Amino acid sequence: MKSVEGSSEVNDAALRAWLEPWIDARVAAKVNELKAELRAELRDEERRQEATSSATLGEHASILVFSGDVDRLLSAFIVANGAVAMGLEVSMYFTFWGLTALKKERRFTGKSAAQRLLTAMLPRDAAHAGPSRFNFLGLGRRMLQGMMRANRVESLPDLVSLAREQGVRLVACQMAMGVMGISKEELIEGLEFGGAVTYLGDAARSKVTLFI
Amino acid sequence: MKSVEGSSEVNDAALRAWLEPWIDARVAAKVNELKAELRAELRDEERRQEATSSATLGEHASILVFSGDVDRLLSAFIVANGAVAMGLEVSMYFTFWGLTALKKERRFTGKSAAQRLLTAMLPRDAAHAGPSRFNFLGLGRRMLQGMMRANRVESLPDLVSLAREQGVRLVACQMAMGVMGISKEELIEGLEFGGAVTYLGDAARSKVTLFI
């Protein structure tokens, strides 16, 4: 094969001309394989990202329940139970007057004078929470309850039980419990106790965030 | 070309040494073409994903309007109309006292005693909604209206009309209408009627979710 080393430029060009289309074809075949492979990876990646993003964003709702008015609490639990039924993960965080929704009884022992006064003024349990308007010493509450029963809308305690059964995360705010002097014994079973960080941990990954 | 088959190892090596840079150059050229092509695809993909993600996430706001106070209703509609003006798709869902914003008149026929009482106590239409503070039998409302007019802030009925014209989705809660005994005839035209599922369907794909 001395002829190769000793070949004239013309002969080199001839060899190249002969080899060129053939080598190009082989390269093209390999490169097309790679292209198909990488494109498939790109598609997989895309699908994975779509799945991740819908998982992270669509599956959580968090409700910060501040109000103790029965009409607002009803709205909060109707939204929460509806969201669970639609497949969202739901957490409710109860602070200040919102703790009323979780109350099963009232106790006066071990409380300061101010806390005892507050306990006396607040509804004894969720069933006694009054509406934000037209309460008139309980008349509005009873009227609303009658109107809801007539329209087969569940009562607040029923909605709370349903939420607990459906796996809604119910968190009572420890700071508010401390300030208002509400003990764990006054609240229903099956609760978690936490602070602002607990709430924010859920809220920061929630699609729906409400303050009620 | 017998010489090829019969060539010594030295000759093979010589041929390879001659072919190597040339073949490499051809492969490199093809591979670079592919690289540019795939990079362009990656960029396109990226742009498409950004567009999709901003479309899914940035384009919807949903407001759950619970309150019937004119100051809160003004806030709700100012936010809604502003959001539409900024290119967001907006839906408002009216429940309990929030239905006041959609009221055009009041009727008493076909209602229970409790519902007639409630009808009498609630504002006859959106223009008569009172503020959350300092209402004093309508004095606060008139004062607020005067102060708003003086500052060229639109009235509630004007803001509602604007929202409807701008294509804000206005949904009245059927459950609340049933409980409170509000008929479709008492509400303005151009509404949709729905339940918690209607609200949650919008909320679950909204970037901005407010309970007002």
Next chain:
Amino acid sequence: MKSVEGSSEVNDAALRAWLEPWIDARVAAKVNELKAELRAELRDEERRQEATSSATLGEHASILVFSGDVDRLLSAFIVANGAVAMGLEVSMYFTFWGLTALKKERRFTGKSAAQRLLTAMLPRDAAHAGPSRFNFLGLGRRMLQGMMRANRVESLPDLVSLAREQGVRLVACQMAMGVMGISKEELIEGLEFGGAVTYLGDAARSKVTLFI
């Protein structure tokens, strides 16, 4: 190298058979390099997108503060300060009664009769904001303050200062200031002034959106 041009098909085939595995190996090597390179790019891209998406979605909370009740304002600032501590960027937009949280003193000059009346009826500064329930001419406020001190919960003015120091964006609603006749001199330092567009600009890129 005449022999190439003049070679029989058999000789061509022989040369090809000899070259084929060798060329394929070179192409494969180059293509694998490219593959590794593009895969690295894909990973980078993915990481960059994850970073971007968590930056865009997870890092912002916006609170529309409508209420002037001290209990609601406390909740708003506890959430805001907690969110900043957790690494979120937070903006608070104060409208209507919510402006009370930013008030440092009250002035009567240059206001209409209605605005002077409103000024007289509203708390003179953040420290005098009353709770949403059981206020009884300031008794509830003092009781709540005592209960909070006993539980080492910071006062509203302290929480406002903390928010400002921690870089929470505090925006006062110019429209509400105009309607209610509140001047910049009545509000604390370090505020921004804006409209619905300012709020919506933040809200539209926020993960957590609350109306308080």
